[in-house]
Amino acid sequence: MSESAPTAADTRRLAEEARARVRFEEEALDLSDQVYRVARRLVGSREEAEDLVQQTYERAFRSWKQFTPGTNLRAWLLRILTNLNIDRGRRQQRAPQTTPLDTEAGDYFLYNKLEAQLPDENPDEERVLERLSQDSIVDALADVPHDFRDAIVLVDIGEFSYADAAQILDIPIGTVMSRLHRGRRILKKNLADEVIT
Amino acid sequence: MIDWCDKCEELMQPYLDGTLSDAEVAQAQHHLELCSWCAKRYHFEERLRHYVRVAVSEPMSAELKARLSALRTPLDA
8 A cells, every 4th residue: 555655646747747748749849840940040051950950859858847838938949959059169160250241321221222223213112122032032141140140030030029039049138139130231231232233 | 400211210120120119109100101202111121021031931841840750759658
């Protein structure tokens, strides 16, 4: 009797834990498309993104108990992914940002440039937007220095809040906002350069 | 004297992010109603953000999806 009672409790606890684990894994896998989409733009190639996502899931499944249920699982996964990416030495490879980034052009710069290329006066915004090909956008984003690109990828592409992006990148919210602001300008400058040459 | 188009350009990103104060939102909206030149540029930026999101979206390969699924803890008794 003294032996069977704790065993029953143990069994129940283990069964509950197993269920919680299965649930966690299912929920994490449901987010894998979104995690990959973000990962793909944080790194340079598809292969790197695939490796990174796989490693992220391996680590997440190993340390699933560290996740607090009810909090943002997608942000938690991206935090792991970002840390792994840093571990891969990406930050060390970075050349110090010595060349001043020309972002003084302002936020209307791209529109003004594109509009000037169209023959008709005062064209429709959609026609202006059509000047940008999908490839030019992919290339222009890839050319944004990664500190700025990370902010764009998380907020504008991953649709994370500033607070989540700050936590994922381990930087203050104010820094997320300023990098995002500057990054978007760099992106538009790159787009203008891509299209107008 | 304030150049309202310059001011509006400065307010565009935080306006679209929803991080302006009520007073600044009112300022921007007032100008946008009067100035189709700025209004076009705001609309373009909004569409551009959406377009960028769609343009850079690359689906995950079926192989990776299968590899991730295989990482699950096996359901044994």
